[in-house]
Amino acid sequence: MKKTKKPVKMVLLFMLSCLLMFLMTGCAEEYQVTIQDGKETTEITANSRQNVKDVLEEAGITLGDKDETDPALDEKISGEITILIKRxxxxxxxxxxxxxxxxxxxxxxxxxxxxxxxxxxxxxxxxxxxxxxxxxxxxxxxxxxQPAVKLTVDGETKNVFTSAKTVEEFLEEQNITLGENDRVSPEQSEAIKNGMKIVVQRVVIKEETVTEDIPYSSETQNSSSLAAGTTQVKQAGQNGSKEVTYRITYINGKEDSREAIDEKVTKQPVNEIIVVGTKQESNYSGGSSGGSSGGKTVVSVEYYDDCDGSGHGIKVITYSDGSMEEVPY
Known part of the structure; x- marks a missing residue:
């Protein structure tokens, strides 16, 4: 049986076809391309045979009539690039x-x-x-x-433009933290207005216990053994003492008010006692018909006990000329 040989021309054609396919696929370099469309970013692989337009079409990105790209649509892909879409x-x-x-x-x-x-x-x-x-x-x-607000806080006053709608939002915007007792004027729920004045007062409340004197009082006692118009200290007065607890309110570091919330007496005061003399010197001879005073005689003497709470009695002297005199006794 005779062997047949393949024509040399067919072998060469096959080899040429393989070479062409290799050139078409193996020679095209591939690159990583980034497409930036506003805030949207797309990553895609492209090869050197493609241009910018080809890459955008492959990525499914559509351009408007007036949209632009950088690089231009007809520029070939020659490396790792970023395509910027300008809408x-x-x-x-x-x-x-x-x-x-x-x-x-x-x-x-x-x-x-x-x-x-x-x-x-x-x-x-x-x-x-x-x-x-x-x-x-x-x-x-x-x-x-924005409305302008005048803010006073922590010893400083400044003008602030704000986008806040309420006083509460304004304080948050300015990073102002309020303490438990701090005060804000106007109310936090009030709407912001142009020219508004907002005042933050830092309020601190403390309790303080102090020792205070209790002043002594003076009292008088009448004595018929002392001449009228003279006095004598029978007992010296002494102050007492007490412990008082105050609740003190400080506003921006200065005392604003204090309120006594507890009190305890530690020493009672001793009152001063003053004795007042009531003894009168006699200016008549006595009796109902024999005495005289300045050319007039005593007709009668009547005694009245303590009736006004003064501690001494009254004697009423009636003279011959009809005049009367009241003398304490």
Whole structure:
């Protein structure tokens, strides 16, 4: 039986086909490509035969008519790169006076749109969106003026612009922590208003026990053995003492009030006793018909016991001329 040989031409064609396939697949280098679309990040593998447009299509990312890319769509992938997608956006910036300013940006942020609108934010003016937020088509950005509040706390007074809605939110915004007894004016539930004054008073309440004197009193005793108009100390007075516990309120470090909440007598006071003389010198001769006083005679003498609580009696002398005299005894 005779062996047949394969034609040399067919062998060469097969080898050429294999070489072509190797060149088409083996020679294309692959790279890691990052696609940044606003805040969205996509990682994809691409090869050197592809351009930016091919990579975006493979990643399923669609571009608008006015959107742009960096690098350009027709640029070949030549290494590990980041493709930045710049989205077109037509937005409106509203100023503090209500004026609406249309702005067009490609790949811009809120800050870019405000700058392009010719607006410079002044103290206390804020945006209703974060400055680094990427723009989206049809977006509205509003500039507002925050209310100014005068804050007094811990010995310092300052003007503060705030976005808080209530006094309570304002204190949280300013990182002010209230103690158990601290006071705030106005009430924490009150709504923030422009020009409002907010005062925080640091209140500390302490208890203190002190020793105090109890003043002695003076009392008098009448004595008929002492001449009228003379006095004598029968007993010297001495102060007593007591322990008093006070609840003291300090506001911003200064005493505001104190209240006695407990009291204990440790020594009773000793009263002073003063003896008052009531003895009268006689200026008549006595009797109902023989005495005289300055050319007049005593007609009668009547005695009245202590009737007014003074501690001594009264004698009433009636003279011949009809005059009368009251003399203590």
């Amino acid at each position: 077109y956006a037509s937005v409106t910036v509203v100023g503090v006076d209500g004026t609406e300013i249309p702005v067009e940006c490609v790949g811009g942020t809120v800050a870019d749109a405000v700058e392009k609108a010719g607006i410079t934010l002044e103290e206390g003016q804020v945006l209703d969106a974060e400055e680094d937020e990427f723009l989206t088509d049809g977006m509205t950005i509003t500039v507002t003026q």
